[in-house]
Amino acid sequence: MAANKLVALWNHPAGPKTIHFWAPTFKWGISIANIADFSKPPEKISYPQQLAVTATGVIWSRYSMVITPVCLLSSFRER
Numbered sequence: 001m002a003a004n005k006l007v008a009l010w011n012h013p014a015g016p017k018t019i020h021f022w023a024p025t026f027k028w029g030i031s032i033a034n035i036a037d038f039s040k041p042p043e044k045i046s047y048p049q050q051l052a053v054t055a056t057g058v059i060w061s062r063y064s065m066v067i068t069p070v071c072l073l074s075s076f077r078e079r
Helices: 002-011 019-039 047-066 072-077
Strands: none
Touching: 019 047
16 A cells, blocks of 8 residues: 555655655755754854845745636545
């Protein structure tokens, strides 16, 4: 049963074989690394990292206004 769920996840239209899975994964990685900077003194903050956080925030903000969301629950109910 667990194997069937893993196969379904793997073959899902927004699964690990697509950018729809990996882009948010890497965005979360950047955000978690940014949280680690909270405890650093200001002179040790990574400016390239802050630029990456800002750039990805702007890109995702724009992207969120352009995409058409898909209800994943409806695709699970059809099975």
